[in-house]
Amino acid sequence: MERERQPERKEVNSWIVCDGDIDPEWVESLNSVLDDNRLLTMPSGERIQFGPNVNFLFETHDLSCASPATISRMGMIFLSDEDIDVGALVKSWLRRQPDECRSNLENWLGDYFQKALNWVLKQNDFVVETSLVGTVMNSLSHLNAVNERGQFIIGLLRGMGGNLNIKTRHELAKELLSWARESPPDARKPLDTYYDSVNGQLAAYTFQHPEDLTLDQFFHTHMLPVIETTGTQRGLHGFSPWLTTQHRQPFMVVGPEGCGKGMLLRYAFSRLRSTQVAVVHCSAQTSSRHVLQKLSQTCLLLSSNTGRVFRPKDCESLVLYLKDINLPKPDKWGTSNLTAFLQQVLTYKGFYDENLEWVSLENIQVVASMSTGGAVSSHALTSRFSSIVRICTIDYPNREQLQTIYSAYLQPVLQHSLGNQAAWATIGKTHQLAGFFVQLYEQIKTKFTVDDHSHYLFTPCILTEWVLSLLRYDLTSAALHRTSDVIRCSLDR
The missing domain is CATH 3.40.50.300 (P-loop containing nucleotide triphosphate hydrolases)
Incomplete structure (x- = not known):
C-alpha cells in the first residue's frame, strides 16, 4: 500500500x-x-x-x-582553478603556524612561493594529475614550523617538486636555488641537497655505508636491508615529514614499477614508535569492504561522547597502507569504490556503516603507493582524490647508486659462499662485480623492451634476484673469476 x-x-x-x-x-x-x-x-x-x-x-x-x-x-x-585564491589558502595555512615562525614564513612565501608556483604550472609536467589546491597544499606541507631560510628553500623544493618528473624537478631545484642566491654543494646534483640544521647551511647527501649486514637479512625478500644511497635519503626526506606525529597527513608514494617504493615505506614505518602498519594489497577486485575488514581486525570499535569511533587496538597509531592503489577496477561509470570510500574518510574523518551510522576514525593515517608509466591493469585516479593527499615521486636509482646498493648486497652473500676464500668479498672486488651486474642489466633492459613483449619488464628487482641466486651455488674464487670474465666478454660484444 x-x-x-x-x-x-x-x-x-x-x-x-x-x-x-x-x-x-x-x-x-x-x-x-x-x-x-x-x-x-x-x-x-x-x-x-x-x-x-x-x-x-x-x-x-x-x-x-x-x-x-x-x-x-x-x-x-x-569552480575552476582560475577561481582559486592561492593567497587565501596560504594565509589560512599561515594562521596555523607557530607565532615565532609566522613572520619569517610570510616574508619567504612572498619572495618565492608564487614565483615558483607559476613556474611549475607553466611546465605542467606532473606525474599524477591533481588540482591547483593539491599542488599548493603539497608545496606547503614541507614548510610547517620552518624557521631558517635555507630550510625553507629545501622544503619548498621537496613539496612543490614532489609531483614533478625528475628532469623538471632538477630544473626547479636550479631555479629555486638561483632565486635564493644559494649555491648547492654539488652544482651537478642540486636535488641531492638538504639543510644541515646543526651547521645552519646547505649540505650534500653522502653515502651511508651499512654496518653489520648479515645473511639472515637476505632470506626474506620483503625484509631486505635498505642501503642509504643519496637517492634513498632524498626519497625518505620527501615523505618522512608526513609521518611525524605533529604534522601527520595522508600521502602517496609514486614511481615506476620496481623502483623501491615499498622498501622505502617499510623502512620509514619501522622507525615509527608505537605504530602498527596494516597493509592492503590492492587488486582489480579490491573495494571498501576489504579496507573495512582490515580496520575491524586492527582497530577497536568504541563508543565515545561524539559517537562510534575506530581506534587502533594494540598501539597508539595505525598506518593503513594501500599498496598499488590504482589497480582496483572502476565500475562502468568510471567510479572506483575504493577511492570514493577513502575520499569520504579523508574529507570527513569517518564513514557511514551498513546501518547508516556514522563511524569516526582516530589516530589512523592513510598511506598509499602506486606505479606510474602505464602499468598493466592500472587506472587513473580522480583529481578530487589526488588533491587531498600529499604526493612524493620516487625514481629508479642511477647506475652509480645501483652499483653501490648491490656491492653492499654482494659482500655478505660472497662471504658466506666463499668462506675462507673470501678475497672476492672485499669492498673493491664486490664493487667491481656489482658494476658488471649493473652493466649487464642495463644492456638486457635496452635489448629486450616491453615494445617487443609485455613481459619484458626489467627493473632493479632482477638485480636482487641475481645476487640472491648466488646462495644456491657452491662458489669458489676461480669460478667467480671465470664468471666475471664471461660477463666482461658479453659486455664488450
Whole structure:
C-alpha cells in the first residue's frame, strides 16, 4: 500500500549533500524529487514528499555520466582553478603556524612561493594529475614550523617538486636555488641537497655505508636491508615529514614499477614508535569492504561522547597502507569504490556503516603507493582524490647508486659462499662485480623492451634476484673469476 509522508517543518531548512561521482543508477531516481512536485517514490511503492525547505546539493568533478534530464533540473556552479585564491589558502595555512615562525614564513612565501608556483604550472609536467589546491597544499606541507631560510628553500623544493618528473624537478631545484642566491654543494646534483640544521647551511647527501649486514637479512625478500644511497635519503626526506606525529597527513608514494617504493615505506614505518602498519594489497577486485575488514581486525570499535569511533587496538597509531592503489577496477561509470570510500574518510574523518551510522576514525593515517608509466591493469585516479593527499615521486636509482646498493648486497652473500676464500668479498672486488651486474642489466633492459613483449619488464628487482641466486651455488674464487670474465666478454660484444 502506498503511503505518503508529511513534509519537514517549514521553518527548518535542510540540505542533503551528495558528495561524489554522479551516475545514472542512483541519480535518475531523484529526478522526480528535483521536479516542482518534490515527490520521491521508493522501490517499495512508498512515497516521500519533500517540502520547499529541503534542498539537494551535488558536489562532483564530472557530469559526463549524468543525463540531460538530471542536469536540466539543477542549477550549476563551476569552480575552476582560475577561481582559486592561492593567497587565501596560504594565509589560512599561515594562521596555523607557530607565532615565532609566522613572520619569517610570510616574508619567504612572498619572495618565492608564487614565483615558483607559476613556474611549475607553466611546465605542467606532473606525474599524477591533481588540482591547483593539491599542488599548493603539497608545496606547503614541507614548510610547517620552518624557521631558517635555507630550510625553507629545501622544503619548498621537496613539496612543490614532489609531483614533478625528475628532469623538471632538477630544473626547479636550479631555479629555486638561483632565486635564493644559494649555491648547492654539488652544482651537478642540486636535488641531492638538504639543510644541515646543526651547521645552519646547505649540505650534500653522502653515502651511508651499512654496518653489520648479515645473511639472515637476505632470506626474506620483503625484509631486505635498505642501503642509504643519496637517492634513498632524498626519497625518505620527501615523505618522512608526513609521518611525524605533529604534522601527520595522508600521502602517496609514486614511481615506476620496481623502483623501491615499498622498501622505502617499510623502512620509514619501522622507525615509527608505537605504530602498527596494516597493509592492503590492492587488486582489480579490491573495494571498501576489504579496507573495512582490515580496520575491524586492527582497530577497536568504541563508543565515545561524539559517537562510534575506530581506534587502533594494540598501539597508539595505525598506518593503513594501500599498496598499488590504482589497480582496483572502476565500475562502468568510471567510479572506483575504493577511492570514493577513502575520499569520504579523508574529507570527513569517518564513514557511514551498513546501518547508516556514522563511524569516526582516530589516530589512523592513510598511506598509499602506486606505479606510474602505464602499468598493466592500472587506472587513473580522480583529481578530487589526488588533491587531498600529499604526493612524493620516487625514481629508479642511477647506475652509480645501483652499483653501490648491490656491492653492499654482494659482500655478505660472497662471504658466506666463499668462506675462507673470501678475497672476492672485499669492498673493491664486490664493487667491481656489482658494476658488471649493473652493466649487464642495463644492456638486457635496452635489448629486450616491453615494445617487443609485455613481459619484458626489467627493473632493479632482477638485480636482487641475481645476487640472491648466488646462495644456491657452491662458489669458489676461480669460478667467480671465470664468471666475471664471461660477463666482461658479453659486455664488450
